[in-house]
Amino acid sequence: MDILQEITENLQKGExxxxxxxxxxxxxxxxxxxxxxxxxxxxxxxxVGGLFREEEIFIPEVLMAAKAMEAGQKVLAPQMAxxxxxxxxxxxxxxxxxxxxxxxxxxxxxxxxxxxxEVIDLGVDVPAEKFVDAATSEKAQxxxxxxxxxxxMPYMRTTIEALQKAGLEGQVKTIxxxxxxxxxxxxxxxxxGYAENAGEAVVKVKELLGLK
Numbered sequence: 001m002d003i004l005q006e007i008t009e010n011l012q013k014g015e016x017x018x019x020x021x022x023x024x025x026x027x028x029x030x031x032x033x034x035x036x037x038x039x040x041x042x043x044x045x046x047x048v049g050g051l052f053r054e055e056e057i058f059i060p061e062v063l064m065a066a067k068a069m070e071a072g073q074k075v076l077a078p079q080m081a082x083x084x085x086x087x088x089x090x091x092x093x094x095x096x097x098x099x100x101x102x103x104x105x106x107x108x109x110x111x112x113x114x115x116x117x118e119v120i121d122l123g124v125d126v127p128a129e130k131f132v133d134a135a136t137s138e139k140a141q142x143x144x145x146x147x148x149x150x151x152x153m154p155y156m157r158t159t160i161e162a163l164q165k166a167g168l169e170g171q172v173k174t175i176x177x178x179x180x181x182x183x184x185x186x187x188x189x190x191x192x193g194y195a196e197n198a199g200e201a202v203v204k205v206k207e208l209l210g211l212k
Contacts, residue, residue, distance in 0.1 A: 003029065004040040007072065011044030012051075014064025016071040023075040033079035037116075041072045045114030052111075053199035059107060062198070066110040087118040089209050092140045094122035094131060096155035101148035104178060107198040108144060115202045128155065128162035135163065135172050141209055144201070145191075147178040156181075157189040173208040177201060 003026050010018045019041075026036045048065040051057045073080075091112055095105050102124050109119050120138050122130055135143050143163065147153050156176050163172055175193035176186050186194035193208050195201035205211075 003031070004036070004043070007036065007040035008044040008047065011041060011065055011068045011072065012047055014061065014068050016064075016068040019068040020071040020075050023072040027075070027079070033076045036072070037076060037080070041069055041076075042114070042116050045069055045111070049111055049115070049199040049202050053197065053203075062107065062110065066114055069114045088116040088211060089142070089205075090118045090120070090138055090140045091142045091144055091205065092120045092122060092131060092134045092138060093144045093146075094126035094134075095124040095146045095148075096152050096159060097125055097127045098155060099147050099149050099152040100124040101146070101178075104148070104198065105144075105146040108146070108177070108195075108201045111198045111202045112205065115206070117205070128159040131159045132162050132166045132168070135168060136166065140172060142173040142175060142205055144175045144177070144205070146176070147181060150180045153178075153180060153185065156185075156191065160190055175201065175204055175208065 003022060007019055007022045010022060023036055026040065045065060048062060052062050093105055093109055095102055109121050112119050120134055120140065122134055131143055134140065145156050145159060147156060160174055163169065163174065173192040175195060176191045177195045181194065183194045193204045195204045
């Protein structure tokens with residue numbers, strides 16, 4: 001079996017130590033870190049994301065795959081650092097002000113990292129100005145907001161308006177999600193995108209940034 005295929009399949013199974021071993025083997029055999037990352041690790045997480053969207057696997061399997069992904073990336077880290085690459089974009093994430101739920105946000109974080117994004121996670125109960133400050137200082141391409149409670153949803157609009165006032169409209173895309181959030185609400189508040197779950201979030205973020 002091709003070593004990249006082995007990496008992909010073992011990542012899907014959550015076999016962290018095996019993925020690390022195969023990643024090192026790939027390097028030893030002369031494969032570049034870019035090839036291993038894109039055609040082995042990222043490809044595996046892309047499959048995991050698709051299975052999650054189709055509800056063929058669930059959160060525990062996704063988290064195991066993410067750990068395997070991290071194990072492979074750790075092996076590649078010296079080469080990636082030396083080349084100054086490995087990331088396809090930068091995203092700021094947070095649960096909006098007044099809301100302390102983070103399971104969905106954390107899963108989006110995992111999936112985006114697995115897809116190759118650098119993620120700045122602001123945590124929970126995040127005010128609009130903190131989203132703006134992070135987007136500006138980190139030069140992020142996208143801000144993602146989560147809310148589980150209906151009474152915190154208006155802070156999504158507040159954050160989008162704050163980004164606009166800061167002159168970031170058009171420069172920084174926005175995506176929202178959460179149990180109480182809908183595409184209709186995203187349209188109402190002027191968000192650039194909406195995702196029902198973490199798997200869809202990755203697809204939508206790539207679409208918004210013109211990556212897929």
